[in-house]
Amino acid sequence: MALTDPSEANAKEGGLRLGIFGGTFDPIHIGHLIVAEEARAYLHLNRVIFVPARVSPFKLQGTAFSPEDRFHMVELAIQDNPYFAASRVDIDRQGPSFTVDTLRAMHRQYGPQAQLFFIMGADSLQGMGAWRAPEEIIRLAQLIAISRPGFRIDMHTLEQKIPGISQVTHIIDTLQLGISSTNIRNRLRQGLPIKYQVPAPVEAYIYSHNLVKELGQLEHG
DSSP: OEESSGGGSOOOSSSOEEEEEEEOOTTOOHHHHHHHHHHHHHTTOSEEEEEEOSSOTTOTTOOSSOHHHHHHHHHHHHTTOTTEEEOOTTTTSOSOOOHHHHHHHHHHHHOTTOEEEEEEEHHHHHTGGGSSSHHHHHHHOEEEEEOOTTOOOOHHHHHHHSTTGGGGEEEEOSOOOOOOHHHHHHHHHTTOOOBTTBOHHHHHHHHHTTHHHHHHHHHHO
16 A cells, blocks of 8 residues: 555554664655654654664674664664654664564554554565565564665565565555665775764764774674
């Protein structure tokens, strides 16, 4: 179901509507914040919870920045938005951070009355067939997919792989930014500015904690 205006998403009475935004956030950037705010507005979410992964199942080689640094940068990035929060549920859990485990933990924390909405990019949605327990994921949460430039979601093929996914998926086709964490890390390695691409406190954290040097060591390690 594509959403083009917030009025198209009618908030249901009763129950907490929580957006769960997982990812490595390596580092978090303004694109992440815009995605979260778009999801919050269009689906009338009470709160969006950022859940940095300790280890992404798709990035088992690790991340450029440590779990603690990534979590602190998320906290800094969202500190001025009362509708945003950060959770350590994945950071504090050993092993790969599987989405189904994250959603189970959120249901235990917030109870059965909470409605969960898992936020992801369109490319992530298209690859959900390879995720752990996708059938359980769509029982635990509705999905919010943010469209990306030049990417088309093939819901027909996805429905064949995961029956019922079409009924719980909201596609938001609004702002489209090409900013990525990979590009930001590359700019840092090249000595290029990242100002305005990440929140100012995140930029300050990266430089004050000498994280650019860590990127260089990772590159040559």
